[in-house]
Amino acid sequence: MYYPLRYIEWSEAKQAEIGEVHHIHSLSQEELFVHKLVDAVKLNDRIWVHVSHESVDHEKHTIYLRPFAEELPSTYQRSLATTISGQKDYPSGLSPEYWLWDGKAFQRRHAIDSYVAPLDLALRLLDHYLVQQDITYDILYTVLDADRQKVMIFLSEVNES
Structure with missing residues (x-):
């Protein structure tokens, strides 16, 4: 349907x-x-x-x-706006794109996966944390870049003691 x-x-x-x-x-x-x-x-x-x-x-x-306004912590606000606005590649089908906070700006992470079915992508958006190779990441913000057909997932590594 x-x-x-x-x-x-x-x-x-x-x-x-x-x-x-x-x-x-x-x-x-x-x-x-x-x-x-x-x-x-x-x-x-x-x-x-x-x-x-x-x-x-x-x-x-x-x-x-x-x-888009300043509803996020100022630590991330400018970097989020710059990163989201700065992407200009061509659409290739709905897919995730991961961005990791390095303390100053968001850096694109190597692809965890190149294609994810829309339902699997929706399931990921329901989570607050992502664990990859025993590293836990906090999902800070998610943006659908409809112009490029990318779901931008902004992450910060969780420091576990």
């Missing part, structure tokens, strides 16, 4: 819709999960933060957005 998805800008001050930002006419259920589970989305070179989402009769889906 396929579903339509609307992205609508939301004004907190007015407690009202401002207008439609983007419309996708048909998404698989698994792709819809990914769209709803990320913290933010990049559409047409602009970053939007998810405010909430809803469905009408389980068929029509809407994600409410506001422009």
